[in-house]
Amino acid sequence: MSKVTCAAIIGTGTMGPGMGAVLARAGIEVRLYDVRAEALDAARDGVELADRVLDGLDAPSEPGGSIAFGSDLAEALDGCDFVIEAVPENLEIKQQVFADIESHVADDTVIASNTSGIPISDIAAACSRPERIVGMHWSNPPHLIPMIEVIPGGETGQGAVDTTNAVVERVGYRPVLIAKEVPGFVENRILYAIMREALDLVDRGVISRADMDACVKWGIGYKLAVIGPLELLDVAGLDIYESVASYLNQDLSNEAGVSSTITELTAQGKLGMKTDGGIYDYTPEKKQQLGGERAAKLVAVRKSLS
Ligand SMILES: NC(=O)c1ccc[n+]([C@@H]2O[C@H](COP(=O)([O-])OP(=O)(O)OC[C@H]3O[C@@H](n4cnc5c(N)ncnc54)[C@H](O)[C@@H]3O)[C@@H](O)[C@H]2O)c1
16 A cells, blocks of 8 residues: 555535645645635635644644645546545535546545445445545544544445555544444434434423533533543443433434424524524624634644543
8 A cells, every 4th residue: 555645635615625734734735626616716715724723733744745726627636646525415426526536547546435424335336446435534624623434335445445544544533444334424323313312302391402502512522522432331330321221212312303493493594604593593793703712612622632
């Protein structure tokens, strides 16, 4: 397995700029490609912002790293030995993009998808070399969350997994292997289980929205960053877990649909911070203040945990 020297990121919306900044810091020549000129303009600002955060984290800068922006696919992929696809979460679009990528890269170039949950085998089904297709699921914001899920599909070769793991470790992140293809992979399954239970309790009037967030942030949230759920079982005692789980599991939400809180708000066009209102209300000033505060806190927490 040779060391990756040049990586292309195909699709530079929310995720691309942060991923690019992280890879460039590790000494990799990065090409950011998008079909939209506006996305490339926004990506320049996005990379600058991510770089400021990485400075705040005291992230080292290895020699040889660079970032180029472009809308010519052949140029972006020329000589690349690693590709990360980050186009919209749509199987048809991804399959077309993978076919285009495969027509421009060498036979042994690994092509990773940042998909949040589309099975890698489905993406690889339309590829001529499925053995080099692998999932590489970064968490948002990618320049701050130092864990990446690595997901082999049914036909992914060990070489593609090894190359992806090596890239993850080289940027100083922790790769976690998703050994079997399950919808949503693992991080999002855990998150969605938490959000389903939180919404159910709020919908049933058990707790207010603000108290729910305070309970999770100051209760399990901050603890989970230090002690994982399986470690926590040993800390609590398996006998205690067995006794509580034997009655509590039956009472937890197993709602297969989506909470009415969400469906009612989305029907009103209240989609969250992007529309100035969702679960909570926001003014432009409040959004700016929260953005700054949250970024600073995430940097401080990550520094104290590393
Ligand atoms: N946003 C998140 O929090 C997050 C987190 C982890 C993974 N992901 C996954 O990463 C991928 C990208 O997500 P995002 O939030 O950055 O999406 P986004 O919509 O913000 O950006 C996608 C970009 O892809 C571009 N694009 C569309 N078609 C293209 C094509 N044919 N070739 C090149 N570029 C093309 C668009 O112009 C856009 O700039 C998705 O699969 C998503 O599920 C997102």
